[in-house]
Amino acid sequence: MNSRGAASLLKDSILIPELSASGSFEGHDLLRRGFASVKSELLPSHPLEPSEKNFQLNQDKTNFATLRNIQGLHASLKLQMEFRAVKQVQRLPFLHSSNIALDTLRGNDECIGFEDILNDPSQSEVMGEPHMMMEYKLGLL
Numbered sequence: 001m002n003s004r005g006a007a008s009l010l011k012d013s014i015l016i017p018e019l020s021a022s023g024s025f026e027g028h029d030l031l032r033r034g035f036a037s038v039k040s041e042l043l044p045s046h047p048l049e050p051s052e053k054n055f056q057l058n059q060d061k062t063n064f065a066t067l068r069n070i071q072g073l074h075a076s077l078k079l080q081m082e083f084r085a086v087k088q089v090q091r092l093p094f095l096h097s098s099n100i101a102l103d104t105l106r107g108n109d110e111c112i113g114f115e116d117i118l119n120d121p122s123q124s125e126v127m128g129e130p131h132m133m134m135e136y137k138l139g140l141l
Contacts, residue, residue: 031129031132032132086102092133092134093128093136094128094134
């Protein structure tokens with residue numbers, strides 16, 4: 001008989017999955033990922049829904065293309081660099097940010113929209129534990 005013993009023979013002949021919480025039987029971690037959402041996995045319910053989700057991105061692309069055609073490549077690149085710089089400045093992940101600098105660059109600072117009235121941070125349903133959210137953002141979890 002082999003020096004490895006009977007246990008190793010059984011292990012070699014029968015596939016035994018590792019006892020880890022990975023794969024299709026992994027439990028959902030509510031503290032780190034929140035509630036599982038089936039809505040995000042569904043197809044759009046209306047043909048205009050994908051267009052509405054990408055409205056701001058499409059509008060920015062159109063504005064950059066128009067600016068490039070009118071004033072040249074430098075103006076579009078300068079504005080794109082300003083957009084990137086403004087998007088990098090953020091508050092802590094558990095605090096609400098109004099992104100007033102981004103609204104000013106887009107020209108939305110003088111417009112009153114739906115999100116200005118019904119986007120009150122004190123009425124927000126999303127609030128997490130500050131320490132866990134920072135650890136997740138920094139990649140420590």
